[in-house]
Amino acid sequence: MRADRLRLENFRNYERQEIEFGPGINVIYGDNAQGKTNILEAVHMFSLGRSNRTARDAEMIRHGGDRASIGLDFSAYGRESVFEINLSRGSRKTITYNDIPVRKNSELLGKFNVVYFGPELLGLVKNGPRGRRRNLDMLISQLRPNYFSKFVELKRVVESKNALLKMQEPNRTLLDIMNEKLAALSAELIAYRLEFIRRLERFAAETQKEISGGSEELSLKYMSCIGRLDINADIDRKELAERLRNRISAAAPREAEHRETIVGPHREDISYEINGRDARSFASQGQQKTIVLVQKLAEVRLIKEEIDETPVLLLDDIMSELDKSRRKFVLANIDDMQIIITCTDYEDFLGSIGGRGGVTGIYVKDGTAERQSD
Numbered sequence: 325m326r327a328d329r330l331r332l333e334n335f336r337n338y339e340r341q342e343i344e345f346g347p348g349i350n351v352i353y354g355d356n357a358q359g360k361t362n363i364l365e366a367v368h369m370f371s372l373g374r375s376n377r378t379a380r381d382a383e384m385i386r387h388g389g390d391r392a393s394i395g396l397d398f399s400a401y402g403r404e405s406v407f408e409i410n411l412s413r414g415s416r417k418t419i420t421y422n423d424i425p426v427r428k429n430s431e432l433l434g435k436f437n438v439v440y441f442g443p444e445l446l447g448l449v450k451n452g453p454r455g456r457r458r459n460l461d462m463l464i465s466q467l468r469p470n471y472f473s474k475f476v477e478l479k480r481v482v483e484s485k486n487a488l489l490k491m492q493e494p495n496r497t498l499l500d501i502m503n504e505k506l507a508a509l510s511a512e513l514i515a516y517r518l519e520f521i522r523r524l525e526r527f528a529a530e531t532q533k534e535i536s537g538g539s540e541e542l543s544l545k546y547m548s549c550i551g552r553l554d555i556n557a558d559i560d561r562k563e564l565a566e567r568l569r570n571r572i573s574a575a576a577p578r579e580a581e582h583r584e585t586i587v588g589p590h591r592e593d594i595s596y597e598i599n600g601r602d603a604r605s606f607a608s609q610g611q612q613k614t615i616v617l618v619q620k621l622a623e624v625r626l627i628k629e630e631i632d633e634t635p636v637l638l639l640d641d642i643m644s645e646l647d648k649s650r651r652k653f654v655l656a657n658i659d660d661m662q663i664i665i666t667c668t669d670y671e672d673f674l675g676s677i678g679g680r681g682g683v684t685g686i687y688v689k690d691g692t693a694e695r696q697s698d
């Protein structure tokens with residue numbers, strides 16, 4: 325999979341800009357606050373139909389303007405395709421794929437895949453569960469549009485149930501209907517999560533072993549709302565739904581007291597263990613950083629396995645966070661795919677990759693991007 329050309333119109337601090345990417349490593353460089361990350365955000369938009377930085381589309385429209393549009397020509401599965409996304413203040417965004425309107429966001433999913441790694445993910449192991457869930461949800465959504473649809477549905481049901489629980493006398497029948505819906509949706513979502521965590525673990529464990537010279541055994545654990553689930557066990561959806569029903573009933577008094585939905589996939593977590601010990605409390609900062617890196621490389625391999633194409637790797641200012649050996653390790657593991665990377669020091673980056681070819685430099689300054697001649 326390859327991003328060929330990006331068009332920005334009134335997107336963030338870009339008025340009108342076209343960027344042509346190279347097939348190998350694209351290095352977007354320039355000073356701070358010039359518009360480097362904005363480019364990655366625009367590319368990321370085509371993988372999920374939404375930003376990785378904000379939930380409000382209007383925030384991406386250039387100050388003072390009413391609308392923005394971004395377009396991407398990309399190659400995948402041996403053909404070229406075109407995506408267009410139009411944002412406007414006050415109305416919903418519109419999307420076209422090869423000039424055909426995309427009516428639902430889930431129809432965009434799966435056509436253009438990325439793996440994103442930016443500084444806010446460095447605390448993935450250490451910080452709260454929200455980031456870990458979000459990271460996993462973004463991965464699965466890209467590959468299984470159905471997951472995304474169910475996920476949106478679940479959010480709606482949880483919101484309605486919360487509203488119901490906040491009433492003076494919640495209607496019992498209505499609550500029962502919602503709980504049944506929640507159990508069914510949650511079972512589906514959890515089954516997807518289990519499958520993906522299991523597949524991620526296989527790749528991540530291999531990579532962790534390699535990067536640690538054989539001394540570290542990485543395993544992933546899934547802390548579901550129905551307890552810790554063995555990711556390698558075969559649990560069918562019927563059984564999951566049944567366990568969820570029981571768990572929801574048991575939590576009813578607590579939910580009534582807190583007036584909030586406590587049981588559901590919106591309250592779950594993933595944990596990482598190294599040699600059987602929880603990395604969140606036992607791993608050093610450097611080890612935790614390595615785990616995130618390993619997780620990202622595992623995502624790349626999982627996507628490759630799933631779609632038989634390499635995703636586009638977006639690395640935001642991340643190389644400067646890694647020491648020399650880890651940088652080398654990353655580059656050795658991603659040499660057959662397109663990478664779009666941002667940094668402030670271009671020469672330093674070039675030095676660190678040791679004269680490797682296939683590098684396209686793109687210089688960004690104050691909302692303009694200029695491709696450097698090869």
Ligand SMILES: Nc1ncnc2c1ncn2[C@@H]1O[C@H](COP(=O)(O)OP(=O)(O)O)[C@@H](O)[C@H]1O
Nearest residue numbers: 336337356357358359360361362383385386387
């Ligand atoms: N909606 C917007 N309209 C105009 N400028 C914006 C908008 N959103 C962000 N910016 C500007 O974009 C710049 C930050 O771009 P960013 O890509 O994050 O920088 P960096 O090069 O450090 O990665 C800032 O100057 C900010 O003011």
Ligand SMILES: [Mg+2]
Nearest residue numbers: 360361362641
């Ligand atoms: Mg930035």
